[in-house]
Amino acid sequence: MMVRHILLIISLTIVALAAAVALVPGEREQWTMLVRDGQNQEAIRVLEARYGEGRRDVDAVLHLHKLYMSFAEIDQATRIMEGFVADHANDPAVVTLLAKHYSDIQDKRGEIRALERLFVLAPTMPTARDLLAHYRLEGAFDREQTLLRNLLANQMITANDAERLGLMLASQGDLFGAREALVRFDEIANPERIIGRLALFDVLVQTGDKTTALTKGASWIGYWRKVSIHRQAGADGPAARLVRMMFAVDEIAARQLICEIQRNERPARDEAGEQSRDPCVVPGETGAEITRFEPREEFGRRRRR
Numbered sequence: 001m002m003v004r005h006i007l008l009i010i011s012l013t014i015v016a017l018a019a020a021v022a023l024v025p026g027e028r029e030q031w032t033m034l035v036r037d038g039q040n041q042e043a044i045r046v047l048e049a050r051y052g053e054g055r056r057d058v059d060a061v062l063h064l065h066k067l068y069m070s071f072a073e074i075d076q077a078t079r080i081m082e083g084f085v086a087d088h089a090n091d092p093a094v095v096t097l098l099a100k101h102y103s104d105i106q107d108k109r110g111e112i113r114a115l116e117r118l119f120v121l122a123p124t125m126p127t128a129r130d131l132l133a134h135y136r137l138e139g140a141f142d143r144e145q146t147l148l149r150n151l152l153a154n155q156m157i158t159a160n161d162a163e164r165l166g167l168m169l170a171s172q173g174d175l176f177g178a179r180e181a182l183v184r185f186d187e188i189a190n191p192e193r194i195i196g197r198l199a200l201f202d203v204l205v206q207t208g209d210k211t212t213a214l215t216k217g218a219s220w221i222g223y224w225r226k227v228s229i230h231r232q233a234g235a236d237g238p239a240a241r242l243v244r245m246m247f248a249v250d251e252i253a254a255r256q257l258i259c260e261i262q263r264n265e266r267p268a269r270d271e272a273g274e275q276s277r278d279p280c281v282v283p284g285e286t287g288a289e290i291t292r293f294e295p296r297e298e299f300g301r302r303r304r305r
Contacts, residue, residue, distance in 0.1 A: 047064040051080065065077050065081055077105075115130055158188075159193070166181035197216070214254055218254075221261060
């Protein structure tokens with residue numbers, strides 16, 4: 001009986017000790033309780049000790065960084081974040097945190113370096129937009145151009161950036177690079193965009209592809225004429241300007257292409273049901289009839305004056 005009583009006491013003691021050990025806060029609970037209770041200096045001490053021992057789980061590092069930032073300990077916060085990135089060099093999420101830290105402390109050079117590193121690891125349009133904005137503010141146009149070429153090669157470039165890259169390369173004499181960028185611009189830009197397309201026409205001519213230049217020019221004129229119905233027409237409008245450029249390349253071919261566009265736009269029969277005459281007469285002199293397009297209503301009918 002006595003033996004059983006002793007065994008029971010021993011068992012209860014072991015259970016009590018196990019429960020006591022289980023109730024002792026672990027290291028994570030210790031610093032989270034300190035942070036919760038506002039004992040930030042003590043929390044920093046505990047977290048720094050963990051960090052120095054190499055126990056750098058994400059929550060602990062981020063809390064330590066946050067605590068240093070709350071005390072305006074910028075150098076310490078930067079040290080923690082840079083060390084964390086060194087431990088996770090290929091993790092885009094961690095590099096993103098570093099870029100945000102540099103942005104928060106207004107270290108533009110550090111932010112650019114982090115964004116460049118992030119773009120190599122995970123190229124995305126938001127990262128590219130941030131980098132382009134920094135490059136343009138810094139006047140780093142060579143780095144901007146390199147990034148734009150990268151975006152173009154990976155089919156990530158926007159219409160605005162493709163146009164900008166094409167104009168930059170054309171001004172530098174890189175006609176084939178400009179042609180590639182402006183062709184991409186022409187493919188994705190809204191049809192009313194003019195400057196990039198006029199530049200593309202010029203680049204195509206200079207690189208010897210006059211046929212493509214004239215064909216594209218004729219297709220653009222077809223749209224620009226439709227748009228001009230609702231706008232004030234003028235002798236120096238984009239369509240008239242493009243016509244002059246086309247005539248300078250090959251007047252006969254230009255007339256044929258422009259007339260073909262007009263024929264395709266005109267209905268086969270007029271309102272009376274009679275066969276419509278050819279709306280485009282190629283004159284013997286420089287084409288006043290073509291450059292001075294008559295205003296038309298929808299469906300190709302001439303507007304009464």
